[in-house]
Amino acid sequence: MIIRFQPGTTAADVQAVRERLESEGVRTILSPESARPIFAAVDKVPPTLQAEIESNERVESTVTPKGAWRLAARSFREAPSVADIGGVRLGAGEVSIIAGPCSVDHLMEEAAIQVRRGGAHILRGGAYKPRTSPYSFQGFGKEGLRKLKDAGEKVGLPVVSEIMDAAHVGPFVEHDIDCLQVGARNMQNFTLLKAIAQVGKPVLLKRGLAATVDEWLYSAEYLLAGGCQGVVLCERGIRTFETATRNTLDLTILPLLREITHLPVVVDPAHAAGIASLITPLSRASVAVGADGIAVEVHPDPSQARSDADQALLEGELVQIVAEARVMAAVTGRRLHAQPRIPDKA
Amino acid sequence: MDTSSRNQLFHIDRALVELLQERARLLADIPMDDPGRQPRSEDLLRRTDGPFDAEILEEVLKSVSRGCGGQK
Numbered sequence: 001m002i003i004r005f006q007p008g009t010t011a012a013d014v015q016a017v018r019e020r021l022e023s024e025g026v027r028t029i030l031s032p033e034s035a036r037p038i039f040a041a042v043d044k045v046p047p048t049l050q051a052e053i054e055s056n057e058r059v060e061s062t063v064t065p066k067g068a069w070r071l072a073a074r075s076f077r078e079a080p081s082v083a084d085i086g087g088v089r090l091g092a093g094e095v096s097i098i099a100g101p102c103s104v105d106h107l108m109e110e111a112a113i114q115v116r117r118g119g120a121h122i123l124r125g126g127a128y129k130p131r132t133s134p135y136s137f138q139g140f141g142k143e144g145l146r147k148l149k150d151a152g153e154k155v156g157l158p159v160v161s162e163i164m165d166a167a168h169v170g171p172f173v174e175h176d177i178d179c180l181q182v183g184a185r186n187m188q189n190f191t192l193l194k195a196i197a198q199v200g201k202p203v204l205l206k207r208g209l210a211a212t213v214d215e216w217l218y219s220a221e222y223l224l225a226g227g228c229q230g231v232v233l234c235e236r237g238i239r240t241f242e243t244a245t246r247n248t249l250d251l252t253i254l255p256l257l258r259e260i261t262h263l264p265v266v267v268d269p270a271h272a273a274g275i276a277s278l279i280t281p282l283s284r285a286s287v288a289v290g291a292d293g294i295a296v297e298v299h300p301d302p303s304q305a306r307s308d309a310d311q312a313l314l315e316g317e318l319v320q321i322v323a324e325a326r327v328m329a330a331v332t333g334r335r336l337h338a339q340p341r342i343p344d345k346a
Numbered sequence: 347m348d349t350s351s352r353n354q355l356f357h358i359d360r361a362l363v364e365l366l367q368e369r370a371r372l373l374a375d376i377p378m379d380d381p382g383r384q385p386r387s388e389d390l391l392r393r394t395d396g397p398f399d400a401e402i403l404e405e406v407l408k409s410v411s412r413g414c415g416g417q418k
Contacts, residue, residue, distance in 0.1 A: 326368055326372070327368075329368075330361065330364040330365045330368040331361040333364065335364075335367075335368055335371065336368070338371075
């Protein structure tokens, strides 16, 4: 249950309600919302106690979200939440583009330059790669993180990379990776979620291959309950009976997510389509339906890409996606995020 | 005019205004003497064949250019 107070309710009044609930064994978590006090009762509230809480004149309303997730619920916040990824604010009514190679490789710097020139806002690159086959390229690991961060700093873009194992938190912190990505295969790796929630960095949480919206939001709840302040959901296609494309991009859930959660949502059309020519129209559709961002793969020479070469875009295609995102954002009453400034050379 | 047409007009006008603002934002850091700031009027006029009068459209594009430069 979410308890929403009248604006201006004193901290003492709020605390009294929390203590009443906690005296009955119901744990509570306060929302970071500043416009009005809101808190979540994470355990089941007995009907008689709920009636008592609702009769409190300072309580404006109580809301029981559809799922058992609480901190991810739309009613837990007054406005949509914002994830600040190295100065790029996802969820603040602006559209951002995440781009870069699927795997960090020897062309990382060139890729970063193209991503910058192409108009994107955040640089991506995989250093630890979850591959279906154990014989496929597994990523450069810690060295890959260093290459990614160096490339990002050179072009003035924050970086995001996938973390596969709680044991890798150290290298991600050491290299100051601006956003940790949890891949589709790890969406329900709760040990990993609990570990990275405490890192103090935003997390890009991809939807599992066969995860329902409920399951996805439970995973987000793990991160929020663990203290993560910047959770971003990433729709990347789900497995269906359709075999014409790699996965089915589920854009249906975007307007639904707007109604049930305050979290920003990014769409990765590349992993859904698996075919480069489909990515531009799917990106356009994603912004039109309300995505806060688009994540695409860009490589200076896809024939040399160490993974997902078939869905890697060239710089010109990225330019097209950014231009269309700008137009679609404007016609839907939003705007494209300004590109971060390139830092002055020391 | 019926309500539906009025609503559609309002949405189109709103999109036009938002796009013009976005164009101005994009140009904010580009030097005033950069020739790339100007609309590619010839290209645009050649590619459109709608009912909007071509001469007026050309004037609109000139106004857009002035407005994006912050000129009256």
